[in-house]
Amino acid sequence: MGAGPVHDTLAALRLVDHHCHGVVTTGLDGPAFRSLLTEGADWPGISPFDSPVGVAVRRHCAPLLDLPRHAPAEEYLARRADLGAHEANRRFLAAAGTGLFCVDTGFTPQRLTTPGELAAMADAGAFEVVRLENVAEAVAAEGVEPGEYGERFRAAAERAVRRPGVVAVKSVAAYRTGFALDPARPSDAEVTAAAGPWLASGGRLADPVLVRHLLWTAVDLGLPLQLHTGFGDADIRMHRVDPTLLTDWLHLTAGTIPVLLLHCWPYQRQAAYLAAVFERVYVDVGLTLHYVGPARARAVLAEVLEITPFRKLLYSSDAYGVAEFYHLGALAFREGLSGLLQERVDADELSLSDALRIATWAGADNARQVYRFSATT
Amino acid sequence: MGAGPVHDTLAALRLVDHHCHGVVTTGLDGPAFRSLLTEGADWPGISPFDSPVGVAVRRHCAPLLDLPRHAPAEEYLARRADLGAHEANRRFLAAAGTGLFCVDTGFTPQRLTTPGELAAMADAGAFEVVRLENVAEAVAAEGVEPGEYGERFRAAAERAVRRPGVVAVKSVAAYRTGFALDPARPSDAEVTAAAGPWLASGGRLADPVLVRHLLWTAVDLGLPLQLHTGFGDADIRMHRVDPTLLTDWLHLTAGTIPVLLLHCWPYQRQAAYLAAVFERVYVDVGLTLHYVGPARARAVLAEVLEITPFRKLLYSSDAYGVAEFYHLGALAFREGLSGLLQERVDADELSLSDALRIATWAGADNARQVYRFSATT
Amino acid sequence: MGAGPVHDTLAALRLVDHHCHGVVTTGLDGPAFRSLLTEGADWPGISPFDSPVGVAVRRHCAPLLDLPRHAPAEEYLARRADLGAHEANRRFLAAAGTGLFCVDTGFTPQRLTTPGELAAMADAGAFEVVRLENVAEAVAAEGVEPGEYGERFRAAAERAVRRPGVVAVKSVAAYRTGFALDPARPSDAEVTAAAGPWLASGGRLADPVLVRHLLWTAVDLGLPLQLHTGFGDADIRMHRVDPTLLTDWLHLTAGTIPVLLLHCWPYQRQAAYLAAVFERVYVDVGLTLHYVGPARARAVLAEVLEITPFRKLLYSSDAYGVAEFYHLGALAFREGLSGLLQERVDADELSLSDALRIATWAGADNARQVYRFSATT
Numbered sequence A, B, C: 001m002g003a004g005p006v007h008d009t010l011a012a013l014r015l016v017d018h019h020c021h022g023v024v025t026t027g028l029d030g031p032a033f034r035s036l037l038t039e040g041a042d043w044p045g046i047s048p049f050d051s052p053v054g055v056a057v058r059r060h061c062a063p064l065l066d067l068p069r070h071a072p073a074e075e076y077l078a079r080r081a082d083l084g085a086h087e088a089n090r091r092f093l094a095a096a097g098t099g100l101f102c103v104d105t106g107f108t109p110q111r112l113t114t115p116g117e118l119a120a121m122a123d124a125g126a127f128e129v130v131r132l133e134n135v136a137e138a139v140a141a142e143g144v145e146p147g148e149y150g151e152r153f154r155a156a157a158e159r160a161v162r163r164p165g166v167v168a169v170k171s172v173a174a175y176r177t178g179f180a181l182d183p184a185r186p187s188d189a190e191v192t193a194a195a196g197p198w199l200a201s202g203g204r205l206a207d208p209v210l211v212r213h214l215l216w217t218a219v220d221l222g223l224p225l226q227l228h229t230g231f232g233d234a235d236i237r238m239h240r241v242d243p244t245l246l247t248d249w250l251h252l253t254a255g256t257i258p259v260l261l262l263h264c265w266p267y268q269r270q271a272a273y274l275a276a277v278f279e280r281v282y283v284d285v286g287l288t289l290h291y292v293g294p295a296r297a298r299a300v301l302a303e304v305l306e307i308t309p310f311r312k313l314l315y316s317s318d319a320y321g322v323a324e325f326y327h328l329g330a331l332a333f334r335e336g337l338s339g340l341l342q343e344r345v346d347a348d349e350l351s352l353s354d355a356l357r358i359a360t361w362a363g364a365d366n367a368r369q370v371y372r373f374s375a376t377t
Helices: A005-012 A030-037 A052-065 A073-083 A085-096 A115-122 A132-142 A146-162 A188-201 A208-221 A243-252 A268-277 A288-292 A294-304 A324-346 A352-370 B005-012 B030-037 B052-060 B073-083 B085-096 B115-122 B132-142 B146-162 B188-201 B208-221 B243-252 B268-277 B288-292 B294-304 B324-346 B352-370 C005-012 C030-037 C052-065 C073-083 C085-096 C115-122 C132-142 C146-162 C188-201 C208-221 C243-252 C268-277 C288-292 C294-304 C324-346 C352-370
Strands: A015-020 A098-104 A125-131 A166-171 A225-229 A259-263 A281-283 B015-020 B098-104 B125-131 B166-171 B225-229 B259-263 B281-283 C015-020 C098-104 C125-131 C166-171 C225-229 C259-263 C281-283
Touching: A005 A324, A005 A352, A015 A259, A015 A324, A015 A352, A030 A052, A030 A073, A052 A073, A052 A085, A052 A288, A052 A294, A052 A324, A073 A085, A085 A115, A085 A324, A098 A115, A098 A166, A098 A352, A115 A125, A125 A132, A125 A146, A132 A146, A132 A166, A132 A208, A146 A166, A146 A188, A146 A208, A166 A208, A188 A208, A208 A225, A225 A243, A243 A259, A243 A268, A259 A268, A268 A281, A268 A294, A288 A294, A288 A324, A294 A324, A324 A352, B005 B324, B005 B352, B015 B259, B015 B324, B015 B352, B030 B052, B030 B073, B052 B073, B052 B288, B052 B294, B052 B324, B073 B085, B085 B115, B085 B324, B098 B115, B098 B166, B098 B352, B115 B125, B125 B132, B125 B146, B132 B146, B132 B166, B132 B208, B146 B166, B146 B188, B146 B208, B166 B208, B188 B208, B208 B225, B225 B243, B243 B259, B243 B268, B259 B268, B268 B281, B268 B294, B288 B294, B288 B324, B294 B324, B324 B352, C005 C324, C005 C352, C015 C259, C015 C324, C015 C352, C030 C052, C030 C073, C052 C073, C052 C085, C052 C288, C052 C294, C052 C324, C073 C085, C085 C115, C085 C324, C098 C115, C098 C166, C098 C352, C115 C125, C125 C132, C125 C146, C132 C146, C132 C166, C132 C208, C146 C166, C146 C188, C146 C208, C166 C208, C188 C208, C208 C225, C225 C243, C243 C259, C243 C268, C259 C268, C268 C281, C268 C294, C288 C294, C288 C324, C294 C324, C324 C352
Parallel strands: A015 A098, A098 A125, A125 A166, A166 A225, A225 A259, A259 A281, B015 B098, B098 B125, B125 B166, B166 B225, B225 B259, B259 B281, C015 C098, C098 C125, C125 C166, C166 C225, C225 C259, C259 C281
Antiparallel strands: none
């Protein structure tokens, strides 16, 4: 664990976690917990505890459950069950030290906390991020003619984002088509032609024209757009989610909405490039940080910070399901960033006051600026 | 050189080298040795000794020939010639400390040791890996009608893998087409149509349909499949050998054979992603480790281990031709992995018992499990 | 800052900066200076000083203007204005310690020093690099029939490179089409067909056939070819400038001209691969080094040196506009490379004499060999 003034500043900072999900409020047995621990699955003979994230949970989360550091997985699961989900969640969320959450409410294969519930558990504030694919699919599920889809989706998205507490939209285009798309806004006729087969199929939105239409609708909505890029589960085609594939689209939409590239790994340098050359592009390495763990968080942050302007890096946990990830993500971010900055201060490559500014920007103020949070939120 | 309990455990561990080739048994003059030292060639004015691998040979191999560390290239070659190939090979193979070799017998532009000869030189066990492109090209060389090629190849591959000591198959699809292939199994008609021009050409197997057919035949064979990915000689088109290009194929074949991604650099993070989200995908950084040398082995291993489950990393040397690479690969693996793990133990990010388990898994037990070696092999 | 014999050798070495641009000789106000500081732009609220390169300027350039280390941006700009452009330029160029510059004279959106002026300011020698796109566009601007374009361009390029002091040509194909091109030399008919629409358009040269023709004309000219790869401004499509996309073209042109891959980041490992397997391919990480700054220069150099033969790495600053970049590029190179090499010497992975050879090769001698500078230049 680090030490020194940068460490102390980041340790004391109430983070703004600009992209995360809720937590499961019920108890989790071994298979359920292990499944939530990995972007893979709980395979026979290959426990998710035997991985970087599993080792990090045993090291950094076990003590919060009153267990010794590096407690065995079985003891961890037993103690967690004894304490109960509510108490475990409470402890990890308190340890995360997050002051504000932006909660993506659009991925709920199982029941998760609402933003309000999460905020109450963490004694923090919470805003909502609307996942646009869900809005589009809800419009389809309600029944709509192909020729009306474009306008109906736009109207539904407008309604969704005008609700109180909504501060951003999110797209998982990465999972649906990847980013090697025609960057141009599709015409109404193209949208109608593409909507026909999709609406008839009843499947999820994965048509390239409709994904483009969704991204352009985000531009019209005017709110910051969070984009999944890079690392995720097996549904990703990694070679199609390099964020630089979006360059033409970023040119066409320059000067409109902020675009926040989430996760990014292993394309963190490519994401940094975009943040360095496009005014409204921002990056984080959420999700990545708890999966690589504190042992590698500094290395990943060092790559993303090679050229990213210091007002362009944000913090997110991308925690989903288990409250451990709120704690681990925050810890890896604080330890990784403070280690990196303190090392540069020690080498006299960076002044201490600059290091403290950068830490506060990345941990909270950059998000406050992008999402226009008032000083008192 | 490292020290500490992880170092000692890895130093004492008899490695399983799950992918390597044989060694040249005759003496090697300067040009012949230098050519084997590089994935490039022995160019005028740019000696392969003046490269990371050349420096590593002079540092770590010279002492085994009774020379001082960092001996000049000329002295190295002269001493090697004096000792004779047999003695040099014996010394390097003994120093490698490998207990079991899986030998790819399919690349022999020059006469190499057989698996049995290699095992005898190293006082170790050896199994064989069948390179499927060789099987296909042998079928073509025997003469076959296009309509019979698919079945004849399958039958020949079945015969090849049923021989005693064969534990896996290998494909160099990376060298032939790269991985941006239609993932579907080709139909018999497609195979026949593609076989015609290929058989008429007399060339090597590089038709996309036939490469797909080969990969699907590997699935039918049921043995673990080793796939060259990433780094290799100038025949590689690096941008086409990113292993994530295989994602669709991995989805279609999920639940069948283990797939072992070899080398991987500079795509070690992409390979780690696949190992993290597909149950039967494994990775190594063989070949890479001796080319980057002990000075960078830890850095490369740190990247591949950012998210790779600890039961998914294997050791291989991919040594070819010169026995030095058996020693260097093993040394770079042991030093790199023990340095990385010990550092985490020292930082209390990892328990010592976990570090020792991970070291033993990666160095031997993971391969034993994938290839189903009995405890006594 | 480093210390030790490798550091001292590199500190004393007169560098050969094989790719750079001139400097602005007039005074620069805040917006003008900030714009030159970034590959992005001077955006409201996101000062280029709040970035890795900005921090490096305040740390390493402020003292040369008699300011304290880490001086605030406003003080830096004020002091620079007080001193005057001439004195500021003189100080940074002197501090760079460069003995020879190869100056790309083809990018002058504003008035820059000529090679001779730059050499005089730095008390150094200077050669010229001809940007081929400029030659082509000048031919078009003069008026030419489509059927004559190919020959007129070739003749103009021949004249341009036969001028005294020209040692190389440069292409920014990366900015125009990227490298996913048909590698074959286009026929005269293809060139004529492509020239028609381009000449009629009056735009910049970005037609794939004409870019291929330009690259093949470079081969005919016989001089070393510098190629922008990787990092640059927002005009780059990063996913199309991975230098391994050039592999087929490098095979077709093997044995002809030296090809020098510039910048490379984030594809420095891919560039290293090409340098390792193609006899006439060389790499540098110019531009990258001052943008990532001394804090990360060692890490980037470590990646490019993972497999690059030591006779294949060159130094360049790619400094443009502000003389600070000459100083920063040289400093980051010297500190990064000496830190990396000294660490290996200290670990006994490299002999001191080898480290000193490698430092001198990369800093000067490799460029001298590629460009055939005489010993006295």
